[in-house]
Amino acid sequence: MSDPRPNLKDFSPGALRERLARDGLPAYRADQVAGWLYGRGVEDPRAMTDLDRGLRERLAEEWTTRALEVVSVERSTDGTTKAALRTGDGAVLEAVLIPEEERTTLCVSTQVGCPLACSFCATGALGFTRNLSTAEIVDQVCRMREVLAGSGGAVRDVTNVVYMGMGEPLLNLPAVVESVRTLQHPKGFGFAPRRVTVSTAGLVPKIPVLLEQVPVNLAVSLHATTDAVRDELVPLNARFPLAVLLDALRELPGLSRRRPVFFEYTLLAGVNDSVADARRLAKLLHGLPSKVNVIPMNPHPDAAYAPPADEVVDRFLGALARHGVTVTLRRSRGADIDAACGQLAAREPGSRRAAHRPKSPEQPCSTRSATSTGSCASSRP
Ligand code: SAH
Numbered sequence: 001m002s003d004p005r006p007n008l009k010d011f012s013p014g015a016l017r018e019r020l021a022r023d024g025l026p027a028y029r030a031d032q033v034a035g036w037l038y039g040r041g042v043e044d045p046r047a048m049t050d051l052d053r054g055l056r057e058r059l060a061e062e063w064t065t066r067a068l069e070v071v072s073v074e075r076s077t078d079g080t081t082k083a084a085l086r087t088g089d090g091a092v093l094e095a096v097l098i099p100e101e102e103r104t105t106l107c108v109s110t111q112v113g114c115p116l117a118c119s120f121c122a123t124g125a126l127g128f129t130r131n132l133s134t135a136e137i138v139d140q141v142c143r144m145r146e147v148l149a150g151s152g153g154a155v156r157d158v159t160n161v162v163y164m165g166m167g168e169p170l171l172n173l174p175a176v177v178e179s180v181r182t183l184q185h186p187k188g189f190g191f192a193p194r195r196v197t198v199s200t201a202g203l204v205p206k207i208p209v210l211l212e213q214v215p216v217n218l219a220v221s222l223h224a225t226t227d228a229v230r231d232e233l234v235p236l237n238a239r240f241p242l243a244v245l246l247d248a249l250r251e252l253p254g255l256s257r258r259r260p261v262f263f264e265y266t267l268l269a270g271v272n273d274s275v276a277d278a279r280r281l282a283k284l285l286h287g288l289p290s291k292v293n294v295i296p297m298n299p300h301p302d303a304a305y306a307p308p309a310d311e312v313v314d315r316f317l318g319a320l321a322r323h324g325v326t327v328t329l330r331r332s333r334g335a336d337i338d339a340a341c342g343q344l345a346a347r348e349p350g351s352r353r354a355a356h357r358p359k360s361p362e363q364p365c366s367t368r369s370a371t372s373t374g375s376c377a378s379s380r381p
Pocket residue numbers: 118120121122163164165166167168169199200201219220221264266295296297298299300303341342343376
């Protein structure tokens with residue numbers, strides 16, 4: 001059942017100060033509440049022992065603090081962990097943890113489904129249900145930290161968060177911005193700015209609006225070097241074609257080699273993987289501080305595309321490098337549990353269709369770890 005009460009996690013620590021000031025509470029009280037919620041992971045106001053009893057009772061009666069419940073957790077052979085999470089009104093979304101040598105990246109969703117309908121993406125095939133609230137985005141961090149803590153052994157806490165799960169973050173900008181504030185606020189989770197990355201399919205007018213409000217890494221899903229191909233892969237391209245997108249990115253203030261734009265480029269066999277594509281990509285990005293993450297397509301039942309053969313991937317990477325493009329290959333992670341890029345579709349566990357499964361859990365690109373840097377939700381500085 002949906003809880004009609006407001007959720008404390010809809011307010012970043014700064015906004016919570018303002019909100020609770022309306023009830024006559026001083027800023028340090030709001031900070032204490034935030035410290036319990038995010039620093040210590042305590043969600044029951046009655047357990048916030050440094051608040052006086054009356055305030056604890058009042059908070060417990062007037063507010064809710066949880067937004068998501070864990071429905072199921074699936075662990076990949078490579079350590080990637082995907083959880084299905086349920087909202088108060090019964091919608092299901094997914095979040096993915098990707099442990100790597102030096103970091104643990106959490107990939108969060110911003111919408112239930114996605115309206116953009118990119119032709120190779122499993123989430124796009126779901127259609128769109130609704131935006132997530134700030135609390136529902138923030139709670140993905142809370143729930144997944146618990147999943148990590150409960151998984152036994154010496155597990156590191158979440159070190160990086162990428163907004164690369166289900167949905168288009170820039171179509172849900174106010175909630176995304178407020179959630180980033182909670183992630184980065186010292187009384188929130190305290191993530192450093194460069195440890196948070198927001199990815200967009202290219203909603204041009206909203207990009208500067210995001211970056212004016214919060215300091216995050218920007219990732220852009222490019223996937224094609226001609227408008228004809230990009231129109232087919234990312235229908236949003238009809239509104240914001242390549243030249244418009246790249247011009248807008250060039251105008252962003254503060255870009256440098258240390259603060260580049262990250263581009264995602266999903267390689268689809270025979271569609272966007274030619275040497276001519278590599279050359280055009282280099283030309284498109286010329287003079288723009290950028291890093292390209294190449295992701296061989298992760299297959300799933302709803303898309304007719306396939307990843308290119310290893311030699312084709314290598315040829316593409318080589319051509320890009322020769323043209324001076326900084327490029328990394330993302331090793332597919334969690335493919336055996338459909339947790340890889342573009343496979344998030346909140347299916348019931350076990351309902352995947354075997355015929356479309358990759359031949360091995362590590363396919364399509366794990367064999368080339370020398371150049372690989374992680375999975376869909378990782379490899380940000
Ligand atoms: N809507 C945002 C956030 C999603 S990020 C965006 O488009 O950037 C998820 C990334 O995975 C995007 O770059 C998306 O294009 C990519 N992706 C989607 N389906 C994929 C697939 N089947 N294989 C590999 N990457 C895929």
